[in-house]
Structure formats: C-alpha cells, structure tokens
Amino acid sequence: MAIPKIAAYQLSSAELMPENRVNWQFDSSRAVLLIHDMQRYFLNYYDTKAEPIPTVLANIQAIKDKLKPLGVPVIYSAQPGDQTPEQRALLQDFWGQGLTADLSQTGITERLMPEQDDHVMTKWRYSAFQRTELLQLMQTQQRDQLVICGIYAHIGCLLTAADAFMNDIQAFFISDAVADFTQQDHLMAINYAAQRCARAITTQQLLADATELTTTSDLPSNKQQLKQLIADWLGVTSDELEDDDNLIECGLDSIRVLSLIDQFKAKGKEISLIELAENPTVEGWASLLLAE
Numbered sequence: 671m672a673i674p675k676i677a678a679y680q681l682s683s684a685e686l687m688p689e690n691r692v693n694w695q696f697d698s699s700r701a702v703l704l705i706h707d708m709q710r711y712f713l714n715y716y717d718t719k720a721e722p723i724p725t726v727l728a729n730i731q732a733i734k735d736k737l738k739p740l741g742v743p744v745i746y747s748a749q750p751g752d753q754t755p756e757q758r759a760l761l762q763d764f765w766g767q768g769l770t771a772d773l774s775q776t777g778i779t780e781r782l783m784p785e786q787d788d789h790v791m792t793k794w795r796y797s798a799f800q801r802t803e804l805l806q807l808m809q810t811q812q813r814d815q816l817v818i819c820g821i822y823a824h825i826g827c828l829l830t831a832a833d834a835f836m837n838d839i840q841a842f843f844i845s846d847a848v849a850d851f852t853q854q855d856h857l858m859a860i861n862y863a864a865q866r867c868a869r870a871i872t873t874q875q876l877l878a879d880a881t882e883l884t885t886t887s888d889l890p891s892n893k894q895q896l897k898q899l900i901a902d903w904l905g906v907t908s909d910e911l912e913d914d915d916n917l918i919e920c921g922l923d924s925i926r927v928l929s930l931i932d933q934f935k936a937k938g939k940e941i942s943l944i945e946l947a948e949n950p951t952v953e954g955w956a957s958l959l960l961a962e
C-alpha cells in the first residue's frame with residue numbers, strides 16, 4: 671500500500687478539543703517546537719488548497735512566529751531521499767521505496783521554509799526520536815516539553831508523542847496543526863494522544879498559554895493593551911471581546927488573573943482578586959488596574 675490520495679476533510683472545534691487526562695502547562699523555557707515531515711513528497715498526496723492543509727499551514731506558521739521569539743528551538747524533521755534497502759528496511763514493506771533524492775520531494779514546503787537558525791533533522795522512522803539527535807538535543811538544552819505539529823497525525827506525529835512520553839517529555843499535540851489521511855485517522859490520533867501520552871490542544875490554546883506575563887514591562891498600560899492580553903489568554907481576537915463581557919464566564923482561569931495581580935503588585939499597584947471578581951470586565955479591570 672502506498673500513501674492514499676487524500677480527500678479534503680475538516681474537524682469540528684469540539685473534535686479539536688478532546689478531553690485531556692493531563693493539564694500540563696506549556697512553558698516556553700522548557701519547550702522545543704517540532705515541525706514534523708512537512709515535505710513536498712508527503713504533502714503532494716493532498717489537494718493543498720483544500721482543508722485541512724491551508725489551516726494547518728497557517729497554524730504551524732502562527733505557532734512558529736509566536737514560540738521562536740520566546741527562545742523555543744525550532745526543529746524540522748525530514749526523511750532523506752533514495753534510502754538504501756538497509757536504511758529503508760521494513761518501511762519498504764509498508765510504503766515502498768519512499769522519497770527520491772529530489773528537492774521536489776525531500777524539500778520542506780515553501781510555505782514553511784526553515785530559517786538559518788532552525789534545525790533540520792534527518793528522520794528515519796515514524797517517531798522523530800528514533801535514530802536521530804532529538805532526545806540528546808533536548809536533554810543537552812534541558813528542555814522536556816515537545817510541541818508537535820505536521821503530518822501525518824496518526825503516524826509520525828502520534829508515535830513521536832508516544833515516544834516523548836516514554837522519554838519523560840511532555841508532548842503537546844496541536845490538534846489543528848496536524849493533518850492526516852482521513853478525518854477518522856486524525857480524530858483517533860487526537861484522542862489517543864489526549865488519553866494516553868500527551869496534552870492535545872488547539873493552536874489558539876497554545877498561543878494563549880504562550881502569552882504569559884514575563885516581566886512587569888509586559889504589563890498593559892492602557893485599556894486596549896489589557897483587552898488584547900485578555901483576548902490572547904481566552905484564545906479570541908480583541909474584536910471578539912466586548913468591554914462589558916464577563917471574563918469569568920468567558921472562561922478566564924484564575925491562575926492568569928493571579929499572575930496579573932502579582933505583576934501589578936510588583937509594580938506597586940495593590941489589587942485583590944475579590945476586587946477584580948466583583949467587576950470582571952475589561953472596563954472594570956481597566957478602571958481598577960490602570961487608573962493612576
């Protein structure tokens with residue numbers, strides 16, 4: 671069986687947010703971003719203008735744009751072309767000869783080209799940990815979280831997540847930044863990851879987790895900045911957030927509110943959780959936090 675021609679499919683927002691067994695919190699100082707096998711050979715089996723590919727490409731780029739400035743190393747995995755029978759081994763039995771050593775096959779899609787300071791890693795088996803430098807690289811850099819995006823979800827992405835788990839690395843499986851052969855395969859991958867070896871979250875959830883206050887200099891100094899920060903935390907655009915929306919009812923978690931209080935306290939602005947809870951809106955918090 672070669673790789674099938676892949677028909678367009680989509681997953682609902684509910685399907686993209688499975689019930690996770692763990693609540694691992696993303697930490698940019700612990701994480702590595704893996705962009706898995708986004709090579710032209712594997713993408714060529716899709717109609718890349720049809721879902722899920724446009725969304726997946728945009729989400730992978732958004733994740734890279736957010737995480738890289740936070741110091742998260744970016745690793746691309748890529749299979750080599752013209753693998754010898756010894757190198758190919760049992761992959762031959764399942765997938766035939768694989769890629770030829772032609773950039774039109776081995777090249778990373780031009781939509782996500784690696785940059786000079788990204789690491790392109792040769793990959794030999796389903797899991798990106800097998801016969802590669804990934805584990806040593808992470809251990810050397812004392813990073814134990816792996817953000818996984820790319821293709822194919824139920825094969826290399828999922829087995830890399832399982833391998834991470836077995837190497838004591840917290841895998842973050844980005845459910846709308848991976849793509850698969852079918853909706854069914856994709857859904858299985860998301861749910862297996864969430865139930866057995868990873869935290870499966872959406873791009874928006876990851877970007878919100880990555881929007882943490884790091885120093886008081888990050889603190890909002892006006893209502894629009896406060897609104898944007900809260901919108902990022904909620905995984906919505908600032909236009910989608912009204913000044914009088916109840917932020918607790920919108921799902922803003924208390925951990926983030928407490929971090930906001932601590933940061934303002936470090937800047938000499940004392941405010942209590944009760945005061946914010948009594949008027950949990952952008953308007954209310956702007957008058958409490960930003961008034962001189």
Ligand SMILES: O=C(O)C1=CC=C[C@H](O)[C@H]1O
Nearest residue numbers: 673761765768796825826
């Ligand atoms: O040709 C291959 O090596 C493969 C084809 C499809 C998915 C597998 O992960 C990959 O190993």
Ligand SMILES: CC(=O)C(=O)O
Nearest residue numbers: 707796821822825826
């Ligand atoms: C695409 C590929 O090689 C994988 O899913 O492992």
